[in-house]
Structure formats: structure tokens, C-alpha cells
Amino acid sequence: MTTRRTFLKGAAVLGLAPAIASAQSTAGKVVVIGGGFAGATAARTLKALAPRLDVTLVEPNPVYTSCPFSNSVLANLREISQQEFRYDGVKRAGVTVAETSATAVDATARTVTLADGNRLSYDRLVMSPGIDFNWGALPGYDEAAAQKMPHAWKAGAQTVLLRNQLQAMDDGGLVVMSAPANPYRCPPGPYERASLIAYWMKIWKPKSKLLLLDAKDAFSTQRLFQNGWAELYPGAIEWVPLSKGGKVTSVDPATLTFTTEFGSHKAAVANVIPPQRAGAIAGQAGVADRTGWCPVEPVAFESTLRPGIHVLGDAAIMGGMPKSAFSANAQAKVCAAAIVALLAGVKPQDPILINTCYSLLAADYGISVAGVYRPDKGQLTDVPGAGGVSALEAVGGLRGQEALYAASWFRTITAETFG
Amino acid sequence: MGRVLLPVLASALLLAGPAQAADAPPGASSCTGCHATTKIADSVIPRIAGRKAADIVTFMREYRSGAWPSSVMGRIAKGFDDQQTNAIAAWFAAQPE
Numbered sequence A: 001m002t003t004r005r006t007f008l009k010g011a012a013v014l015g016l017a018p019a020i021a022s023a024q025s026t027a028g029k030v031v032v033i034g035g036g037f038a039g040a041t042a043a044r045t046l047k048a049l050a051p052r053l054d055v056t057l058v059e060p061n062p063v064y065t066s067c068p069f070s071n072s073v074l075a076n077l078r079e080i081s082q083q084e085f086r087y088d089g090v091k092r093a094g095v096t097v098a099e100t101s102a103t104a105v106d107a108t109a110r111t112v113t114l115a116d117g118n119r120l121s122y123d124r125l126v127m128s129p130g131i132d133f134n135w136g137a138l139p140g141y142d143e144a145a146a147q148k149m150p151h152a153w154k155a156g157a158q159t160v161l162l163r164n165q166l167q168a169m170d171d172g173g174l175v176v177m178s179a180p181a182n183p184y185r186c187p188p189g190p191y192e193r194a195s196l197i198a199y200w201m202k203i204w205k206p207k208s209k210l211l212l213l214d215a216k217d218a219f220s221t222q223r224l225f226q227n228g229w230a231e232l233y234p235g236a237i238e239w240v241p242l243s244k245g246g247k248v249t250s251v252d253p254a255t256l257t258f259t260t261e262f263g264s265h266k267a268a269v270a271n272v273i274p275p276q277r278a279g280a281i282a283g284q285a286g287v288a289d290r291t292g293w294c295p296v297e298p299v300a301f302e303s304t305l306r307p308g309i310h311v312l313g314d315a316a317i318m319g320g321m322p323k324s325a326f327s328a329n330a331q332a333k334v335c336a337a338a339i340v341a342l343l344a345g346v347k348p349q350d351p352i353l354i355n356t357c358y359s360l361l362a363a364d365y366g367i368s369v370a371g372v373y374r375p376d377k378g379q380l381t382d383v384p385g386a387g388g389v390s391a392l393e394a395v396g397g398l399r400g401q402e403a404l405y406a407a408s409w410f411r412t413i414t415a416e417t418f419g
Numbered sequence B: 001m002g003r004v005l006l007p008v009l010a011s012a013l014l015l016a017g018p019a020q021a022a023d024a025p026p027g028a029s030s031c032t033g034c035h036a037t038t039k040i041a042d043s044v045i046p047r048i049a050g051r052k053a054a055d056i057v058t059f060m061r062e063y064r065s066g067a068w069p070s071s072v073m074g075r076i077a078k079g080f081d082d083q084q085t086n087a088i089a090a091w092f093a094a095q096p097e
């Protein structure tokens, strides 16, 4: 028979610090709403840190389809099946997965109501529902219009629809994309997409061109993208900024027409990246403010509107940190450790977080933007002097190297998230 | 008795499991977005779990100063001072290789 003492001795030999030993015994109930990069990471990390915690992940889809690398699906560089991840690893970590959606949160009673009729109580709630579209913010664009003019900004059927439309297009057809004002999911995403569509057109539709209508005058990693376009696809991508009439004021799905402040453009294939807000459940729970996004404090990412609720990933306002899968995963690990500390009655430590977004301009041409963030004056703030974009002058095969690192990052982050 | 034993047992098993972020110093749980603590097949990003702390510190210093060329590490290393870097290096050194 083994006594407590021999176990503790074993733990000491294994190098377990007392802090871990106390985290190990922390108990309580945590519910996580949404099993994307933020939620799946949070649920697994909570169980890893404090195995006695009762952790339930609420997620209606049995298969998660990843947006990162979905632009490569459009360019036929990947299959959509390579974007798909299941929750087996999350379940293996000891998390209970409720395959349904959350329909209501009562922040006072600390309960979550589920679409299947069940009600869960919690000590701490993590909300990571990602984004929803602001249907109605762009006249003419609604869920029906998205069948004609796909957004492909939630990966899956929409990604395949846009890819199929591109493949069916006549050579010489005009692809028109529209990009929204800030903030939105994945700041470099529209420009990576334009690049990879141009990459694919160069091979399969060499007479086609792409028009990118933008509600902004500047965008993430702009110089690297524009230098790359001039080098790889001269004349194929026309970017129209806000000040030159880039803001789309309405769309017509029947004729695939975009109307801007300056005129109108008829597309052979139309991709509308619509204005966005936090997933609808955030509004219901009272954690979203008038911007549609969720304000949080910068240490444990607890809502400043509803105590006991932590908001992570795209849904949250994270100061300088962009809405990315990298950020969502990093925030979730910090938040899980903070929740374990809070449940144990300990003050969470001030975090440091990193974000890096890789973008592909071609199969073998990658660039990146990075940042390091810490809490400052109530917000996550860029650490001065750190971060920035890839070198403007690429020496020694740098772009090819970063394309390889991007692929390795994707394999790593999906394993870190889903197990 | 068993209720006391269980968590300790679980922690022993966990050492081979996913990254232990509770104990992790600030920043370390972001490094693992690229430098996995589990084995990732087919990754060209070098593994740093289980490496000597002194080596990790040297790399980080040289990246920070720009003495060693890098695609991304220079931009990241500049976000961490010596003390923060030492703590992160010690943590990675203690992770299974």
C-alpha cells in the first residue's frame, strides 16, 4: 500500500513545485462556450493544470474547420479535409464535451442554458464564441446573399463554395473582394486571400484580374504585400483604398455587383468579407458593449461588464493584440492559469503574450507580423521595441523559409489546441 | 485517503502530458504556439523543450542583439529582458525533451 508520504516524496523527485501541488487539488466548475482555438485550448489547459476541475466545453459542431490555411484551400494547395479537427483530444484530456450550443447565460445565478434543454452551473465561465457577422450593416448582404457572394470568413462549406465558383469562372473573369473596416478577424487575412487567388489565377486563369475594395486606407503588413504583388503578380491585383472609393456601401447578389461611394463593379466571382462583431451569445450574456465586442481586463481576461465571465479570442477587445488563432491560443493558456489561481484564492501573475500571423503570398512565399504584449494601464499593450514585420529585403531565401515555418506553425498550433 | 492521493498521482502522470502553464513564467506559454511541448511530426521550427537553459538564454540574447540572423526570433526576443528570458529558459529546460 502506498502512503501519502511516499507519493509526496515521488512528487518531489519528479520536480513538482508546491504551486503545482496546490493547483492539482483546486476544484470547481468551469464551463467553456465555444470550441475554437481559444475555447478548446482553455478547456484542455484547465484540465492539465487542475485535474480535479470539472470542465465542460459547449460546442455544437462535432468537427471544427480551421480558418488559418483555408485561403490555401481556395488556391487548391490544400483539401478542406486538412482543415478539420475533432474533439477526441479534448475529451481525452478529461473535458466533458456538450455537443450543443449555449442559448442563454445568467451571470447572476452563474448558469448557462443549453439548446438541448440542460442547464449548467459554473464557478467561472469562459466565453470564446468567435465572431458573428453584422448582417444588415452592409445593405444587400444577408445569409441568402452569402450563397451567391460567399464570405468564406467562417471556414467550411463557404470556403468550398468560393473555391468552386473560382474554378467555374471563365478565364478573364473579374474577381471582386471587399474588406471591412477595423476591427475584424485576422487583419492580414483579406490580403493573403487576394495573394493566393492571384497565385492560382496565374496558373489557371491567366487573363483574370482581382479587384480588392477596402474600407481602410492602410492595412496590416501593407508594404510587404504590395512589394510581393508587384514582384509575383504585376498588374493582377488592384487594391482600392477608402480614399479612392474602396468603401462598399451596398451589394446586389442577383447581379454580383458591389456599389461604392465612387461607382459600381460587377464581378464574375464575388467575395464579401462582411463587418463583424462578437458571437451572438456574448450580447445575450451582457459581456459585449456597444461596439459589439467584449471589454476585458488584461490579466485574466475577465469581463469588465460581468464578473465571473472570461472572454477570449476574436470576441474580446484585447488592446493591441489582433484577432488571430495564435492570439486566441495564447490568451487561453494565460486565462486557464489565471482561473486556476483565482479558484485557489491566489492573485494571477501579470502575463506576457506573443502573437505572430504568418501570411502566404504564394506556395513558397511567406511573410509574418509579430508582437509582444503585456498589461499596461488596463490594456494589453505592445512591448516597445519588440515585434514588427518580416525584413523588407529578403536575403538567403527568407520568404521560402517563412512559408515553411508557417506550415510548421499550423501543425503546432492545431496540436496545441485540439491535442 | 484516496481523495488526497489522486491529485498527486495525476500530477505524476501529467509530466508527460501537455505544457504546464500554471508554473510557467510570463511569456513561456506563448512560445509554445510555435515551439511545441509535445512532439510535432514534420515541424521545421526547432524544439527547445528539454534544452539546456544556458543555451536557450544565449540564443535569445543573440537574437535580441541581432548578432544571429533569424526570420522571427529577433522580433520576439526584443520583447523580453534578461530576467524574463532566464525564467523562460529554465522552464523550457525542465520540460521533457
Ligand SMILES: Cc1cc2nc3c(=O)[nH]c(=O)nc-3n(C[C@H](O)[C@H](O)[C@H](O)COP(=O)(O)OP(=O)(O)OC[C@H]3O[C@@H](n4cnc5c(N)ncnc54)[C@H](O)[C@@H]3O)c2cc1C
Binding pocket: A033, A034, A035, A036, A037, A038, A039, A058, A059, A060, A061, A064, A066, A067, A068, A069, A070, A071, A100, A101, A102, A103, A128, A129, A130, A131, A152, A153, A154, A185, A186, A189, A193, A279, A280, A281, A312, A313, A314, A315, A323, A324, A325, A326, A327, A328, A356, A357, A358, A359
Ligand atoms: C481566411 C482566414 C484566415 C486566417 N488565417 C489565420 C492565420 O494564418 N493565423 C492566425 O493566427 N489566425 C488566422 N485567422 C483568424 C482565426 O481563424 C481566428 O482568429 C480564430 O479562429 C479565433 O478563435 P476563437 O476561438 O476566438 O473563435 P473560433 O475559432 O471562431 O471558435 C468559436 C467557436 O465557438 C462556437 N460557438 C459560437 N457560438 C456558440 C454558442 N452559442 N454555443 C456554443 N458554441 C458556440 C463556434 O461553433 C466555434 O467553434 C484566419 C481567419 C480567416 C477568416
